[in-house]
Amino acid sequence: MVTRKVSVPAAVQLEGVHCVFGTGERAVRAVDGVDLAIAPGEFFTLLGPSGSGKTTVLRMIGGFTLPSAGRLLIGGEDVTLRPPYARPVNTVFQDYALFPHMSIADNVAYGLMVRGVGKAARRRQANDMLALVQLDGVGERRPAQLSGGQRQRVALARALINRPQLLLLDEPLGALDLKLREQMQSELKALQRQLGITFVFVTHDQHEALSMSDRIGVFHRGRLEQVGTPQVIYDRPATRFVARFVGAANVLDDDAARRLTGHVSVMLRPERIRLGGAAGARAGGTVSEVQYFGAFTRVRVNAAGVGLQADLPPGAAVPEVGATVHLHWDASAVHALSDEPAAAATAAAVAAPAPLGAAA
Incomplete structure (x- = not known):
């Protein structure tokens, strides 16, 4: 029996995306012609130093920033000009953005309330989600009564409760101390595998990217220098910049x-x-x-x-x-090493792998 490959749209597709802030001599080219495809169910990390364009790409995927040129598709649908609320996407920010006056359960259930879900159903689903992120029994507390790691889990639970196709994470572990950050890296990766949701993760921390990702896109000066698995990025960097930035x-x-x-x-x-x-x-x-x-x-x-x-x-x-x-x-x-991003790296960025777990 021969099993045919099933063609599935990329979870995220960027086609010739540019983003320029300002005009004339003051114009800043934050993203300069990015082509990228991310597979359904993939944990994909946008890695690069400050000002490299990685966060701007994340914001364009989420709809918070519009591209100056190019197209952006989610699940095969063109969402280039759609506002954030019209995209099947949720975002976890570095500062968590929890409502301080609301209980933890109400914070988690906020998205369901906006959708008009009844109070009893909201509370039940919020409790289930808190259990999923190992926060049973804290639903009645306020955010100020939790540790940084616990608040990070609450932000995750709130982002996941609506079961988005895509979860964007903007350096969510940056405010945590080293030991807690390492613990949360492991928990976050396990949670992504359990839910099967596509994660797009932004960080400037190379160790974080290497330990968590299925694939990594390394950004430099608004361009993708290389896309590949952690092993390829580390062992076979395409350019001098990637070699120097990722590891000693x-x-x-x-x-x-x-x-x-x-x-x-x-x-x-x-x-x-x-x-x-x-x-x-x-x-x-x-x-x-x-x-x-x-x-x-x-x-x-x-x-x-x-x-x-x-x-x-x-x-x-x-x-x-x-x-x-x-x-x-x-x-x-x-x-x-090469002077410029390799053609093979560009091809790897454009052609997303098959959905994780799909039959070949």
């Missing part, structure tokens, strides 16, 4: 790259470099700095006229500053 990297150009690797421009991750004897070493140099990070120790070495960093695993012998060391790496650790 030794990026070598021109003469230094040719001397050490034989390529014009390359990336070499610090964890792929080992310290060893002189025999077979790729380079040698003097230790200029040693940093302890717990899970690894980073050693910076002045070698062949350039600075290289190597990450040593726990238990490895750590040289002192000023010591002479020899660096080793496998040929497979060297990744060649």
Whole structure:
């Protein structure tokens, strides 16, 4: 028996989208010709530094900002000019935007109240949603009586209660401390898998993006530099910017790259470099700095006229500053880089994968 692939519209499709703020000499091109397709049920992250265009793209998907050119489709329908309330989308903002005068249950049920759902049904669904985000028994409290992590869960419950096709998350974990943020990353990913709703998540935190996403779109100066799985983005960055922005990297150009690797421009991750004897070493140099990070120790070495960093695993012998060391790496650790976003990266952005869990 042969199973045919079923063609399903992308959850989100951006076609040649531009966004320009202001006019004339004061004009700012916030988004510069983005083409992107996000699959139904996908956890897709828009990653980039401040001012890269990622939040503007999120706001255009939500309808809070209109594109200057291009089309935006949700579930195959053109929603380019529709207002936010006419889109099957809900948004979780960084500040949570909870109503301080309302109980937690009423905050969660607010969307149902606007739709005219009866009080008893609203309360029942709100309690079910609070249970889903592990907040049983707090429905009568006010937002000020909850911790930051709890308020974040309330904002999620309020956004999800109307079962939107698409949930937009604008750096919702940014205000949390490190331990709570890591806990919420795991919970958020599990919740998305349980509900099967498409999540579009904005962050500037590379570790957050790598740990949570099905795919990542890396933004820089209003453009998509690369789209791919976390493994592809980390191991095979398309450009110098992606290599430097996502994780620690030794990026070598021109003469230094040719001397050490034989390529014009390359990336070499610090964890792929080992310290060893002189025999077979790729380079040698003097230790200029040693940093302890717990899970690894980073050693910076002045070698062949350039600075290289190597990450040593726990238990490895750590040289002192000023010591002479020899660096080793496998040929497979060297990744060649491009000056511009690769054509393959652009193609990956436009062609969304099949819906997660769909039969091939």
